[in-house]
């Protein structure tokens with residue numbers, strides 16, 4: 355009975371979190387950690403202007419049908435790999451002993467897997483005033499990229515295009531009438547989204563925000579771009595956006611955006627305002643990107659992967675090395691100027707890889723490619739944690755849903771993937787991959803700081819995404835893609851969560 359187990363888990367969650375810290379602390383034998391929640395971040399409450407003269411949207415990406423539907427529409431390349439699931443399901447929570455050890459002394463820092471747990475646990479709430487129209491939706495999430503597909507129904511194929519379009523629009527408004535309310539200490543709210551403050555924070559760093567990962571990270575970048583089209587509180591001119599996008603597409607059979615920049619609009623008043631606020635920052639910085647999205651499905655290039663895999667004896671069928679995996683050389687965009695200008699803040703790297711790791715792609719069972727995955731993480735970490743002026747945020751892999759078309763509303767608690775149905779694409783195994791990052795980051799940065807001094811955080815998005823089975827892209831047959839997200843609320847909330855922890 356998975357829902358019951360899940361509910362029990364949800365109830366046990368706070369206890370387990372505490373237990374994890376205790377176990378961790380004992381393991382480290384340093385007794386320096388405690389149970390205190392992270393100190394409250396500053397919540398700047400600047401009211402958003404709800405204007406109807408919205409900034410003009412510049413489309414940077416079209417949803418690609420072939421790609422969006424790939425996890426359900428693609429033929430399995432190697433259907434014979436479905437293996438026994440015995441060794442592959444997520445580890446069960448540790449049994450809680452009835453006599454807990456006394457709490458360790460006063461806390462200063464927490465390991466990455468613990469620090470932002472309250473942000474990742476919570477529940478979707480229906481908005482008091484849900485958007486009743488597309489313009490209303492645009493005042494919440496910006497005006498870019500909110501496309502519509504209808505939900506599944508038996509007679510879907512019989513409907514006219516305009517009927518489907520209307521159903522898609524209705525569904526979009528339904529999906530966007532929810533808001534993630536995390537269980538923050540003291541009932542605190544998530545930091546309010548503020549375009550001006552976001553841009554100011556990032557321009558005051560060498561490289562701004564770097565979003566690196568696969569198409570799901572691309573969805574996050576797409577919504578973030580839309581959120582940057584929202585009016586700037588207190589700005590003298592909100593008739594056009596303060597930022598400009600530019601995108602580069604891959605060539606070949608599978609065309610995707612592999613690099614997108616969001617840069618300050620040189621003629622927008624915000625540009626001059628920030629120039630005046632940061633007179634000591636070189637002019638060139640203002641022309642460089644505020645946000646970059648770089649697509650790299652596996653994080654290491656094929657040439658780099660082979661020796662890394664060889665070290666751990668991981669061999670695989672070369673299926674992943676097909677046209678799907680975009681490999682933008684993202685590490686050349688990490689900060690590399692060792693000196694800081696006065697008050698310079700760290701650049702932020704938001705990283706993920708997960709959805710491209712599956713038995714279908716590698717031609718091996720989950721246990722085998724997990725070793726390859728772990729080797730990739732171990733290979734990357736010394737470089738990332740040793741990069742000066744870098745704040746690393748590892749974003750966990752979101753939870754897809756088995757037969758998502760059966761759902762019309764969020765669920766609580768989140769629905770786990772059914773491993774019997776979703777073996778080939780490795781969906782039920784995503785939590786194990788997240789666990790690899792949690793272990794490696796907790797070990798390498800037990801106090802949430804890398805060797806070069808930058809912050810190291812984990813943003814777990816599993817529960818918040820698992821509660822949204824109704825919010826997937828689907829397909830024109832109504833039953834398609836249950837991995838990618840439809841509408842801005844899920845990937846856009848990841849962007850808000852990152853803003854919260856900055």
Ligand SMILES: *[C@@H]1O[C@H](CO)[C@@H](O)[C@H](O)[C@H]1NC(C)=O
Nearest residue numbers: 600601602613614615642643
């Ligand atoms: C993004 O900005 C970087 C740094 O200025 C530049 O090298 C790159 O060509 C830009 N890419 C796109 C797609 O505009």
